[in-house]
Amino acid sequence: MSKSFDDLLWQVNACEKKKLAVAVAQDKAVLEAVKAAKERNIADSILVGDADKIREIAASLSMNPDDYEIIDVKDITEASLTAVKLVHDGKADMYMKGLLDTKTFLKSVLDKEVGLRTGKPLSHVCVFEIPGIDRLLFLSDVAFMPYPTLEDKKCIIEYTVEIAKACGVECPKVAPLAAVEVVNPKMPVTVEAAELTRMNEEGEITGCIVDGPLSLDIALYKEAAEEKGALNRKVAGDADILVFPDIHAGNLVYKSIVHMVNCQNGNILTGTKAPVILTSRSDDCETKVNSIALAAVVAEELNKNK
Amino acid sequence: MSKSFDDLLWQVNACEKKKLAVAVAQDKAVLEAVKAAKERNIADSILVGDADKIREIAASLSMNPDDYEIIDVKDITEASLTAVKLVHDGKADMYMKGLLDTKTFLKSVLDKEVGLRTGKPLSHVCVFEIPGIDRLLFLSDVAFMPYPTLEDKKCIIEYTVEIAKACGVECPKVAPLAAVEVVNPKMPVTVEAAELTRMNEEGEITGCIVDGPLSLDIALYKEAAEEKGALNRKVAGDADILVFPDIHAGNLVYKSIVHMVNCQNGNILTGTKAPVILTSRSDDCETKVNSIALAAVVAEELNKNK
Numbered sequence: 001m002s003k004s005f006d007d008l009l010w011q012v013n014a015c016e017k018k019k020l021a022v023a024v025a026q027d028k029a030v031l032e033a034v035k036a037a038k039e040r041n042i043a044d045s046i047l048v049g050d051a052d053k054i055r056e057i058a059a060s061l062s063m064n065p066d067d068y069e070i071i072d073v074k075d076i077t078e079a080s081l082t083a084v085k086l087v088h089d090g091k092a093d094m095y096m097k098g099l100l101d102t103k104t105f106l107k108s109v110l111d112k113e114v115g116l117r118t119g120k121p122l123s124h125v126c127v128f129e130i131p132g133i134d135r136l137l138f139l140s141d142v143a144f145m146p147y148p149t150l151e152d153k154k155c156i157i158e159y160t161v162e163i164a165k166a167c168g169v170e171c172p173k174v175a176p177l178a179a180v181e182v183v184n185p186k187m188p189v190t191v192e193a194a195e196l197t198r199m200n201e202e203g204e205i206t207g208c209i210v211d212g213p214l215s216l217d218i219a220l221y222k223e224a225a226e227e228k229g230a231l232n233r234k235v236a237g238d239a240d241i242l243v244f245p246d247i248h249a250g251n252l253v254y255k256s257i258v259h260m261v262n263c264q265n266g267n268i269l270t271g272t273k274a275p276v277i278l279t280s281r282s283d284d285c286e287t288k289v290n291s292i293a294l295a296a297v298v299a300e301e302l303n304k305n306k
Numbered sequence: 307m308s309k310s311f312d313d314l315l316w317q318v319n320a321c322e323k324k325k326l327a328v329a330v331a332q333d334k335a336v337l338e339a340v341k342a343a344k345e346r347n348i349a350d351s352i353l354v355g356d357a358d359k360i361r362e363i364a365a366s367l368s369m370n371p372d373d374y375e376i377i378d379v380k381d382i383t384e385a386s387l388t389a390v391k392l393v394h395d396g397k398a399d400m401y402m403k404g405l406l407d408t409k410t411f412l413k414s415v416l417d418k419e420v421g422l423r424t425g426k427p428l429s430h431v432c433v434f435e436i437p438g439i440d441r442l443l444f445l446s447d448v449a450f451m452p453y454p455t456l457e458d459k460k461c462i463i464e465y466t467v468e469i470a471k472a473c474g475v476e477c478p479k480v481a482p483l484a485a486v487e488v489v490n491p492k493m494p495v496t497v498e499a500a501e502l503t504r505m506n507e508e509g510e511i512t513g514c515i516v517d518g519p520l521s522l523d524i525a526l527y528k529e530a531a532e533e534k535g536a537l538n539r540k541v542a543g544d545a546d547i548l549v550f551p552d553i554h555a556g557n558l559v560y561k562s563i564v565h566m567v568n569c570q571n572g573n574i575l576t577g578t579k580a581p582v583i584l585t586s587r588s589d590d591c592e593t594k595v596n597s598i599a600l601a602a603v604v605a606e607e608l609n610k611n612k
């Protein structure tokens with residue numbers, strides 16, 4: 001079980017080497033991550049985009065051009081469709097965004113012919129390694145679905161459980177979060193959290209233990225759970241997965257942690273046939289590399305189940 | 307301007323000594339804070355409750371019994387009404403919760419005859435000192451109002467601006483937060499944030515600069531604002547006040563910071579005629595003392611305006 005990103009790198013190195021297809025790869029920050037992924041034995045890459053520009057940036061980063069397959073497609077939409085098709089056709093294991101806007105990138109992900117759509121909604125999982133917490137934490141959705149319905153939250157849990165399992169967490173503990181740990185009919189979020197718990201108890205959500213509503217302190221910290229008399233909860237200080245009420249709560253917590261805590265993180269899109277990495281321009285190289293490593297273990301799990 | 311809780315203590319020490327009325331004071335954690343407040347010259351206290359028990363606990367904490375006025379009222383409801391009346395009558399400056407449930411305590415706060423009601427809704431401000439941020443941050447509402455309406459959010463801003471001003475922030479910068487920094491009609495929170503901004507521009511909310519919606523990183527960090535091309539915003543990396551979409555977002559961020567960041571905080575109830583301290587049992591002594599100091603500067607400001 002990977003309890004840190006270091007563990008995750010070990011886990012990746014024990015797998016067969018994965019291949020990453022990058023859409024519109026002529027981007028310095030993305031190529032830095034691609035280079036680091038190669039050097040750390042996480043993944044090889046196929047770089048789709050403007051070959052001249054890619055070679056120029058690669059040279060400036062002292063990347064060995066022979067280490068990478070480069071496919072010259074100058075048009076941005078076409079480059080993204082070419083790259084995603086590599087994953088669709090099984091020639092690459094995971095798909096990553098380069099120098100193109102998110103809308104065009106997602107269009108390629110959802111393309112009916114060469115894309116990675118499953119028919120289920122897209123969502124997003126953020127994985128954190130936080131000092132004082134002895135395991136990886138999986139947060140969703142902090143970036144993608146604005147106001148998930150109950151049905152969406154069921155998907156969010158299923159997606160995130162899959163990612164956590166790929167990281168070796170056998171039976172993830174899931175905390176649908178709220179401001180309070182008791183159901184209050186005046187707070188719809190708490191009612192939904194209780195409903196997700198019931199769905200888990202009755203076998204509609206499987207492979208995990210769901211217990212909500214939970215406040216963040218009870219979900220994550222044993223002492224807080226003890227102090228508040230909540231040690232009898234199924235999830236009490238040992239949550240692996242945090243499910244947020246909506247994107248505002250999720251994103252504000254995500255940004256608080258990223259900016260205020262000395263942490264590491266990685267991100268992955270969910271609801272797709274193969275792992276998709278949609279990092280933001282503000283993510284540092286470490287975060288991008290962590291995201292590639294995360295995608296690699298998810299790809300390994302998918303290959304196993306094929 | 308107080309940029310830290312240390313500054314705030316200096317500010318308090320420069321004021322006339324304030325008096326704190328404690329309801330049902332026979333509580334060790336509360337008396338520890340009362341003792342520390344006395345020793346640090348923040349406030350004297352009038353302890354209302356079971357006098358024998360108060361004296362017993364005080365002795366165990368080596369408190370000098372002559373330092374405190376003790377009023378013997380054994381019945382809990384009566385004790386809270388006696389204590390709040392001291393503030394109502396101007397015999398004390400601020401009111402603090404002891405060993406009683408929040409519901410009974412709030413009943414005394416809202417009592418029509420001897421309470422501190424203003425007719426406006428109650429809310430709550432949490433003040434944080436966070437490493438890497440060169441000023442105090444004022445968060446609201448993270449604990450009290452579940453789903454504030456637009457009108458409630460106007461009150462929340464007015465209350466919080468008052469607290470920030472009492473701490474010496476002349477014209478606080480206010481960020482109504484969301485997951486994104488642009489208005490999106492599909493996200494009501496962003497529409498409300500823009501509406502609060504308009505109300506400020508048109509003079510319906512005064513004494514501060516409001517600019518929303520803002521993401522947390524743009525609100526708090528100059529580099530993030532720069533990276534995202536948001537330096538032209540009225541609030542860009544220099545927010546003093548963070549207004550949350552709802553209690554879930556606020557509380558989850560609050561608990562993330564309290565548990566994951568090496569920070570200090572203090573809290574105060576708002577919407578009352580005089581400062582009310584409603585600390586939680588899980589707050590440590592430092593937090594309680596910070597809250598008393600915060601209440602003292604707010605009381606000073608109220609006295610000035612009388």
